[in-house]
Amino acid sequence: MDLEQLFGQYKEQSIEGRYITLDKIYPILEKLNTNNQLEIIGKSVLDIPIYKFQIGTGKIKILLWSQMHGNESTTTKALFDFLNLLSGDSELAKTLLKAFTFYAIPMLNPDGAKLYTRANANEVDLNRDSQDLTQPESRVLREAFECFKPDFCFNLHDQRTIFGVASTGKPATLSFLAPAYNDEREVNETRLKAINLIAGINDVLQNYIPGQVGRFDDGFNINCIGDTFQFLGVPTVLFEAGHFQNDYWREETRKYVFMALVSSFEILSENDIVDSRFDNYLSIPQNKVVFYDFLYKNIKINYDGIEIITNFAAQYKEELIDGQICFNAYVVHISELENYYGHFEYDAKGAIYQDENENSPKLNQKANFYLNDKKFVNGVLVQSL
Incomplete structure (x- = not known):
């Protein structure tokens, strides 16, 4: 499959750059909403709607959310590129929609997106609120998780330009993590599924950005949403969209996030995960603050x-x-x-x-x-x- 060509075909042209707000994505959601797939699932601190877009009839249920941190918009762009693919009439789209049911929350933190801040309007980091659930946005995500009962979770983020791939001198254009589920950072069946999937994604991305894929630190923090969902028994993959050379608007990085999403679901639909690829996962160099x-x-x-x-x-x-x-x-x-x-x-x-x-x-x-x-x-x- 030519992932470059696929991206060019389905890239959502109406959004670009770093400042992505609900005002910019709502017209796209309306355009995609051809069969009542769009629904308001809650409100933010400032009473702004939080939307889900659900598509597909497959038995494997996928929960994806982006812009938990309002100033992390690269994965939001790529998520819409992917939703465009799913809404097309290609054979790939038909295959994926038959295998999966996708529950996407494109913008969990619309207040932070408008303010271009990491935190929400109450200045709370939603990714440290997974236990106390003090914020309405945190409760929206937890309710979605409990009601939808996903088989896999995709936690979509951006990371700063300071991160490189170990000490190679290359930027960490994309980084991944299968979050720990306990303090000992042990690998159980749930976490291994996420580990194996990341290893497969990395195999694909090395053809496009060789040496520019990193592995995020797996220190356990139960207050982080990925760690919580992994602890609750659902394989969770953290995406961190980082810097590509001279790409401060993250339009190139967006492409590689799209490729990673497509590859993820191809791997899962083909059941192309061997018993254990833990060593392959560990061979992905860790992120390091070197830039x-x-x-x-x-x-x-x-x-x-x-x-x-x-x-x-x-x-x-x-x-x-x-x-x-x-x-x-x-x-x-x-x-x-x-x-x-x-x-x-x-x-x-x-x-x-x-x-x-x-x-x-x-x-x-x-x-x-x-x-x-x-x-x-x-x-x-x-x-x-």
């Missing part, structure tokens, strides 16, 4: 009247300004940066640092500066003077 957005090496600065050579790093903050996501770069680290990488790296070779006010960078200032005759604005080299 900055910008890394500047061998900078000459004046420190207390003495010229020294140092390095510094800058990182984007994603800031919602007038309804638009702006990537604003700030200095976050000054000193040796051994074993770190930059998505953009610049070797100044001893060039002198200068900005409007200082002759050395300061933490938390905007990354606007000069290195000799090179001008950098918002972290980016814009011109030579």
Whole structure:
């Protein structure tokens, strides 16, 4: 199967970028709702509807949810690409709809999506509320889980640009986790199903993003929803959509999430899971915090009247300004940066640092500066003077 071609055919063209709100996805839900598959299953803190879209008649029941964290929208885009596929008339769609029943919650946290925040309107991280269930959104998801009784859960997230695949120097474009179900992080039959599925997904993705698939840390926290559902006996797969080179809007990453979803259900529909692929799962390198957005090496600065050579790093903050996501770069680290990488790296070779006010960078200032005759604005080299 040509997954690249499939993505191009079913990509939902009406949504792109990072700022995905309910206003943007509701017209798509209406378009897809050809047979009363759409339903309001609850309300957010700010009384905004939370929707489910259910499709398929198969015996294997799949629960998927996205934007539990409001500023994590990549998987939402890919989920709609996948729903477009299911709503088409291809043989693949017919096969999947016959094998599965899909219960999708495209936006669990519409308030956080509007505010572009991780938390909900009460400033609660829903992914730490799976036991206390203090928030309406958390209760909506738990009720969906208990009523639908899924055979597999797909917990769809984004991760920051700081994550790399171990120490390879490659970004973790997609990462996966079969969450632990106890403190000892043991592997029972439930968790093994998720482990085997991830190993199969990784086999496919290595053909497209070799060396750019990571494995998320499996420290157990019963307050996290994936750990809870795994504890309750339902195989759960955590998706973490990360950075692809020069893809801050995550349109490339979106494609690989779509590929991973399609591959997941192909594997499950064909029952293409061997007894144990635990070793294959463990061979997926772990995520490691090894990246900055910008890394500047061998900078000459004046420190207390003495010229020294140092390095510094800058990182984007994603800031919602007038309804638009702006990537604003700030200095976050000054000193040796051994074993770190930059998505953009610049070797100044001893060039002198200068900005409007200082002759050395300061933490938390905007990354606007000069290195000799090179001008950098918002972290980016814009011109030579």
